[in-house]
Amino acid sequence: MLLTQELSALVGRSFADEGFDPQLGAVRVSDRPDLAQFQCNGALVAAKAAKMNPRAVGEKIAARLKGEKIFADVSLAGPGFINLTLSDDALSARIGALGDDPRLGGWRAQSGETIVLDYGGPNVAKPLHVGHLRSAIIGECLKRLFRFVGFEVFGDIHLGDWGLPMGQLITELKREQPGLAYFDPANEGPFASASPVSLEDLERLYPKASAACKEDAARAGEARQATAELQAGRAGYRALWKHFIDISRAGIEREYADLGVTFDWWKGEADVDPLISPMVEKLRAAGVAVEDAGAVVIHVARDDDKKEYPPLILYKSDGGVMYGTTDLATIVDRVESVDPDRMLYVVDGRQRDHFEQVFRASDIAGIYPKEKLEHLWFGTMNGKDGKPFKTRAGGVLKLRDLIDMVQERAAERLKESGFADGYGKSEADDVARRIGLAALKFADLSNPRTSDYVFDLDRFIAFEGKTGPYLHYASVRVRSVLNKAEAAGAGAPGPVALTEKEERDLALILLQFGDAVKDAAEKRLPHYLCDHAFTLAQAFSKFYAACRIVDEADAARRASRLSLARAAGRQLDLVLDLLGMPAPEKM
Numbered sequence: 001m002l003l004t005q006e007l008s009a010l011v012g013r014s015f016a017d018e019g020f021d022p023q024l025g026a027v028r029v030s031d032r033p034d035l036a037q038f039q040c041n042g043a044l045v046a047a048k049a050a051k052m053n054p055r056a057v058g059e060k061i062a063a064r065l066k067g068e069k070i071f072a073d074v075s076l077a078g079p080g081f082i083n084l085t086l087s088d089d090a091l092s093a094r095i096g097a098l099g100d101d102p103r104l105g106g107w108r109a110q111s112g113e114t115i116v117l118d119y120g121g122p123n124v125a126k127p128l129h130v131g132h133l134r135s136a137i138i139g140e141c142l143k144r145l146f147r148f149v150g151f152e153v154f155g156d157i158h159l160g161d162w163g164l165p166m167g168q169l170i171t172e173l174k175r176e177q178p179g180l181a182y183f184d185p186a187n188e189g190p191f192a193s194a195s196p197v198s199l200e201d202l203e204r205l206y207p208k209a210s211a212a213c214k215e216d217a218a219r220a221g222e223a224r225q226a227t228a229e230l231q232a233g234r235a236g237y238r239a240l241w242k243h244f245i246d247i248s249r250a251g252i253e254r255e256y257a258d259l260g261v262t263f264d265w266w267k268g269e270a271d272v273d274p275l276i277s278p279m280v281e282k283l284r285a286a287g288v289a290v291e292d293a294g295a296v297v298i299h300v301a302r303d304d305d306k307k308e309y310p311p312l313i314l315y316k317s318d319g320g321v322m323y324g325t326t327d328l329a330t331i332v333d334r335v336e337s338v339d340p341d342r343m344l345y346v347v348d349g350r351q352r353d354h355f356e357q358v359f360r361a362s363d364i365a366g367i368y369p370k371e372k373l374e375h376l377w378f379g380t381m382n383g384k385d386g387k388p389f390k391t392r393a394g395g396v397l398k399l400r401d402l403i404d405m406v407q408e409r410a411a412e413r414l415k416e417s418g419f420a421d422g423y424g425k426s427e428a429d430d431v432a433r434r435i436g437l438a439a440l441k442f443a444d445l446s447n448p449r450t451s452d453y454v455f456d457l458d459r460f461i462a463f464e465g466k467t468g469p470y471l472h473y474a475s476v477r478v479r480s481v482l483n484k485a486e487a488a489g490a491g492a493p494g495p496v497a498l499t500e501k502e503e504r505d506l507a508l509i510l511l512q513f514g515d516a517v518k519d520a521a522e523k524r525l526p527h528y529l530c531d532h533a534f535t536l537a538q539a540f541s542k543f544y545a546a547c548r549i550v551d552e553a554d555a556a557r558r559a560s561r562l563s564l565a566r567a568a569g570r571q572l573d574l575v576l577d578l579l580g581m582p583a584p585e586k587m
Ligand code: ARG
Pocket: 118, 120, 121, 122, 123, 158, 159, 160, 327, 345, 347
């Protein structure tokens, strides 16, 4: 149980004994740590409802709590706030238990849920760009966090492999190599197993194709036609498309691996293609899907809408399917395969209207209820000019180039700081890789998910301040203290007995980990974990500055401090793991 829950239950009993609602006993960490560790504001609410004097109510509750051994101090402040401070014995016992807990005090959800988590969302043949970064980083963190709290999670990349870009690629390649067997409409295959294009070809062909289609209506028409034929099953196009996917996927896998991001499912939009026509037939028969100007749509607008929600288009008038069609069929697929308790989408905030449409359609169609569908949208990573981050030349920055840039800067920083002195090349590279990743990920995750933030590499990569590298440095330092203790024969960690302010402060932070996990998981907001990691690292650093550990003369005190340090190190490493940014062994 979380310490705040334990205290809330205890204080709640006093409220109940005085004839009030026990819920009023809710305890939280104090706003004024200089006055007390915890506070309860329930007396004010109780007094208001009972038309009593709040201080009088507070005094009654406080009088009851004063008898509890767990508290060193119970006092009233202001109009009736109850201030609570724990005894050192009570804190020490709880830190001892936390140190023995493999979850280091991490909260566990009451009931296990099955969740499908949709993140990543790259598109075949288009290089990953910074826009894909946030989805990958946030999605990976939420996946780890949900698993930690006891949920079963299926992470799905939901590859964009079925839309107009596929037709654009096909027609562009046809211009370059019209003689390929894939373009012969009469050819039913089989076709050569070797791909006619490389990843470089795709990366060259796609921008060319998309630019040409923008300028030339005839080319755009050809691409639409090819897309429809691909979707209708034309053999040569399907074979070619398969090559596009395989080639592209190899590159995509490598980039996510470099980010430390993995998926359980590598499904694509195309995988649900066979489900589309039966789904639409059913919805038509039920009168949910209707014909509208040659297209087949689901109307999703409501009378009380403040803005306009156009209908969700299932089939365009040319028979082609849309982004919303595959998203709806994907819900059908997920219900059929794992019937999850929830489906969560980690996708850019600019797609909010799209998901509102899809979720409404799913609800209206009786496919899956809207309240179990959540769009966990995120803000934009901007440049210093406040506009979406671009390259110096003004283009969209490829993810590959961004990762390389961060890695290079991390290696430089490491050299400047002397942290990697005496390392072999591969070891130094590994440390630089981890630190670069931590800089990037922590900068992203530490902002509230829905906020925009400014990309500022020098700030992200600094070893001082609220940064990923600072946390890595803290983790390595704890480890080195423990190693030093072992080498010096300082004895084993032992029973915790807190006496100093810095020890108490660190203990209190360690005991708040559960609240951070709970908040982050329930609100789907990773920055609560980041805040905790940073506060923990700072508290450790103050403790380390104020208290002798390895060279403490008193053996019992030394053993207690070693336990405290070990718990801090383990908890920090656990949070870093949940954030998807494991620290190096040493630096
Ligand atoms: N491929 C899409 C894009 O690049 C993102 C997919 C997000 N997931 C989803 N189920 N729609 O915008």
